[in-house]
Amino acid sequence: GAVVSQHPSWVICKSGTSVKIECRSLDFQATTMFWYRQFPKQSLMLMATSNEGSKATYEQGVEKDKFLINHASLTLSTLTVTSAHPEDSSFYICSASPSGSRGNTQYFGPGTRLTVL
């Protein structure tokens, strides 16, 4: 149980285009999902917290107009990187917290590697 999927697993795009990444909780409902960014050989940095049916909460320094988050259902959150540039190339990982979970335990997706040319 507690499986989280991400799609796509990797994507290459041209500078200036937009890319959408999906995060799904497959066998549980998640009121809250989180989006992280991980640069090579570095730790994960929380970008934003996504709550179903409401606006995402972005961490300081994260551009909300560039990283659009939508959490339209209890099993799906999407991250859209708008007008992507090479510096946006990174490993994006989502996590989902089962509704009512104790300690707000998070289950992570396998990640999406974005390369912007």
Place this chain on the structure above:
Amino acid sequence: AQSVTQLDSQVPVFEEAPVELRCNYSSSVSVYLFWYVQYPNQGLQLLLKYLSGSTLVKGINGFEAEFNKSQTSFHLRKPSVHISDTAEYFCAVSGTAGGTSYGKLTFGQGTILTVHP
């Protein structure tokens, strides 16, 4: 605000030897503590967590960790490692329920465990 320090960036060990991965945290509020493992190009898998109760926590794959409040530590241990344990390990904290940092994970820098035959 919270911070996590993993004292060793790399830990090489021989197969069947014991291992300890060190983690210290700083927080002005009560915390939940987690250890995650990340295999190359994959997301994170939860090894174990401390929410409350017994300070010795047992997780998957034979790992355990002990919460030491006075030393603000949460070191991860395994009595006998296998080649398959080679991966990167992340310690993380979040605030407890009711606080503003509830559910928001702050990660350490990661420790790469390499098990040699």
